[in-house]
Amino acid sequence: MKPLQRVWHLPRALGFCALVLIPGLFPAVSQAEEGVTDSTILIGQTVGLTGQIAGPVKEMNAGAAAYISQINKAGGINGRKIELRILDDQFDPAIAAANAETLVKKEHVFALFQSRGTPHTQAILPVLAANKIPLIAPSTGAAVFHAPTNRYLFNVRAKYQDEVKKAVEQFSTIGLKDIGIVHVDDTFGGDGLAGFSAAMSNFKMQPSVVAKYDRAKPDVARAVDEVMKSPAKALVIVGSATTVSEIIRGLRAKGSVIQIMTLSNNASQSFIDSLGPAATGIMVSQIMPAPHLVSSILGQEFKSIAKEHGVTASYAAMEGFVSAKVLVEGLRRSGKTLTREGLVRALESMHKIDLGGVTVTYSERDHSGSEFVELTMIGRDGKFVR
Numbered sequence: 001m002k003p004l005q006r007v008w009h010l011p012r013a014l015g016f017c018a019l020v021l022i023p024g025l026f027p028a029v030s031q032a033e034e035g036v037t038d039s040t041i042l043i044g045q046t047v048g049l050t051g052q053i054a055g056p057v058k059e060m061n062a063g064a065a066a067y068i069s070q071i072n073k074a075g076g077i078n079g080r081k082i083e084l085r086i087l088d089d090q091f092d093p094a095i096a097a098a099n100a101e102t103l104v105k106k107e108h109v110f111a112l113f114q115s116r117g118t119p120h121t122q123a124i125l126p127v128l129a130a131n132k133i134p135l136i137a138p139s140t141g142a143a144v145f146h147a148p149t150n151r152y153l154f155n156v157r158a159k160y161q162d163e164v165k166k167a168v169e170q171f172s173t174i175g176l177k178d179i180g181i182v183h184v185d186d187t188f189g190g191d192g193l194a195g196f197s198a199a200m201s202n203f204k205m206q207p208s209v210v211a212k213y214d215r216a217k218p219d220v221a222r223a224v225d226e227v228m229k230s231p232a233k234a235l236v237i238v239g240s241a242t243t244v245s246e247i248i249r250g251l252r253a254k255g256s257v258i259q260i261m262t263l264s265n266n267a268s269q270s271f272i273d274s275l276g277p278a279a280t281g282i283m284v285s286q287i288m289p290a291p292h293l294v295s296s297i298l299g300q301e302f303k304s305i306a307k308e309h310g311v312t313a314s315y316a317a318m319e320g321f322v323s324a325k326v327l328v329e330g331l332r333r334s335g336k337t338l339t340r341e342g343l344v345r346a347l348e349s350m351h352k353i354d355l356g357g358v359t360v361t362y363s364e365r366d367h368s369g370s371e372f373v374e375l376t377m378i379g380r381d382g383k384f385v386r
Contacts, residue, residue, distance in 0.1 A: 055270025
């Protein structure tokens with residue numbers, strides 16, 4: 001499948017601009033590596049700007065853009081400003097792979113940044129290996145990206161399985177032993193199911209229901225019926241925002257009062273808005289500190305920069321913000337002469353780096369990043385409550 005030809009650029013107001021080089025029009029510049037000039041560093045991103053996850057992606061990218069804009073405003077990295085070239089993969093793994101190939105081979109980006117989705121990121125892995133190009137902060141917590149360690153992939157967020165285990169532990173603690181799971185039938189859902197099965201086994205409990213649905217053509221009614229027919233009193237839903245919202249609304253429409261938890265990939269204001277009245281009481285795991293928490297240095301910094309750039313404070317925006325901080329720190333540590341190999345080594349030198357509320361650590365044998373996980377609940381006001 002050919003990559004989508006439309007190229008998306010973040011607004012100039014956020015510090016990004018189109019990069020168009022016309023042969024012969026400009027003098028040659030010294031270049032340490034593809035995507036690097038004396039004044040710029042070109043970073044590539046393939047992500048679902050349209051499709052199922054467009055809402056969370058918009059929030060996530062806004063948080064990243066705000067931080068990078070602030071860095072560019074202050075002079076960039078060793079005098080070079082970061083430019084981001086974004087291609088829309090419509091949340092389709094095949095397009096994501098093609099886009100990554102385009103970004104590396106045709107756009108000549110220095111590194112890749114913040115893909116979204118488990119099968120989508122898996123589809124990019126051959127491009128990383130073939131071109132020895134790093135991908136920083138994929139927005140997925142799948143265990144496959146943590147072990148074995150992939151030399152060219154650097155996680156920031158915690159693992160999905162840790163989020164699911166946290167939910168099962170919480171349900172068990174409050175006396176809810178009849179627990180079920182509904183998951184998308186792909187590698188993301190399979191990863192969530194593995195974490196669920198392990199957690200249930202640890203607590204010596206049996207699942208009350210295990211239901212799955214197709215990612216491309218989800219049968220929401222069937223999933224809802226399977227849950228309704230089960231004895232489950234608590235439910236973990238692993239999937240993307242649009243379908244998860246439909247399942248929750250379907251259960252509530254049938255009168256179900258089951259306690260529901262979903263994962264951090266749905267930790268966006270757009271997800272809450274899609275739920276409408278059904279949002280109240282839904283649990284959502286978080287892999288970032290609260291965006292409104294000004295008691296932390298990270299919270300204070302995020303609030304200030306988000307306000308300056310008109311970014312809505314959300315967990316999704318905070319993820320983008322923190323991901324951008326990791327990217328920038330890696331570039332800084334790489335020194336003046338930027339190479340992809342140097343960026344890999346620089347990131348691996350980041351041991352227990354406190355970003356103001358989230359600790360990120362890497363080494364040659366561990367690219368996991370952060371282990372931060374906490375549970376929140378959606379309140380009556382449509383906001384996350386810790």
